[in-house]
Amino acid sequence: NAGVTQTPKFQVLKTGQSMTLQCAQDMNHNSMYWYRQDPGMGLRLIYYSASEGTTDKGEVPNGYNVSRLNKREFSLRLESAAPSQTSVYFCASRNLLSSYNEQFFGPGTRLTVL
């Protein structure tokens, strides 16, 4: 099993450009998550999808959109990138049979917006 995969690993954008971060998991998990990680801020939840066909806002959703394409894939879109969105983005998945199940993380996408 590959676990949680993310593409791309690195990306540089100019202000105003758009892009989509891709995430896929092969563990048959029902819940998926997008976080951003900034120094001293820990992980902040952007959006999550508790199950296929549903999405909900997290702590910092402004400037982002998501699509739960199917059970495996959950993408994050920046419509008009801003320098404040420079960050490391992590996707995670979780098998929500029980609330004590942990999240599994992808390797991250390092995004720089100039």
Next chain:
Amino acid sequence: AQSVTQLGSHVSVSEGALVLLRCNYSSSVPPYLFWYVQYPNQGLQLLLKYTSAATLVKGINDFEAEFKKSETSFHLTKPSAHMSDAAEYFCAVSDHSGDKIIFGKGTRLHILP
């Protein structure tokens, strides 16, 4: 609402010394608690989790954590630090609905030779 507080954004210990990373949580219901580790330029990996089966939880690489309800704490310890333990550590709590996990801001562990 649930929350997690990690005391100390940076902790330094000498190689071979005891590692203690502090985590306090706030929860109105019995929590599920996790410790994750992040090595440089990698994603987060689960170290251990508390699910109410036992208050002392053992994880990978000789780490363990003790759930203390009276202190609302879930501190992470390791008897003897190794250079390879240098990383960032995150404490987390699962919220009541189970949909989300709330993360602390992290503690970066430095190991001194």
